[in-house]
Amino acid sequence: xxxxxxxxxxxxxxxxxxxxxxxxxxxxxxxxxxxxxxxxxxxxxxxxxxxxxxxxxxxxxxxxxxxxxxxxxxxxxxxxxxxxxxxxxxxxxxxxxxxxxxxxxxxxxxxxxxx
Ligand SMILES: C=C(O[C@@H]1C=C(C(=O)O)C=C[C@H]1O)C(=O)O
Numbered sequence: 807x808x809x810x811x812x813x814x815x816x817x818x819x820x821x822x823x824x825x826x827x828x829x830x831x832x833x834x835x836x837x838x839x840x841x842x843x844x845x846x847x848x849x850x851x852x853x854x855x856x857x858x859x860x861x862x863x864x865x866x867x868x869x870x871x872x873x874x875x876x877x878x879x880x881x882x883x884x885x886x887x888x889x890x891x892x893x894x895x896x897x898x899x900x901x902x903x904x905x906x907x908x909x910x911x912x913x914x915x916x917x918x919x920x921x
Contacts, residue, residue, distance in 0.1 A: 851903070869915060
């Protein structure tokens, strides 16, 4: 079964339970692949933000940059709209990640070795 198959209209009649479960399984494989990609992307993002945190700590810059965050929110809300994703969700998602990044930066600035 290809990725396109699980979204194809069914050819009339009733699907057996087995058909429904096969389609569900196929769709879930794609969902699992996307979830894996998200984890990999987040891991890469956090590697870069850790580097930013060390740079800021070394030069006495504050952990948060609200002007930068405002620009990111504006950009991501526009991208979400173009992609038919709820912009409010995109903003909440970014804020959730940034809050974690700022915790890391605060720990780095406080001299915690594991931050
Ligand atoms: C990574 C930074 O630090 C913070 C975290 C941000 C982020 O995760 O994108 C953005 C702005 C800052 O509040 C940065 O200043 O670039």
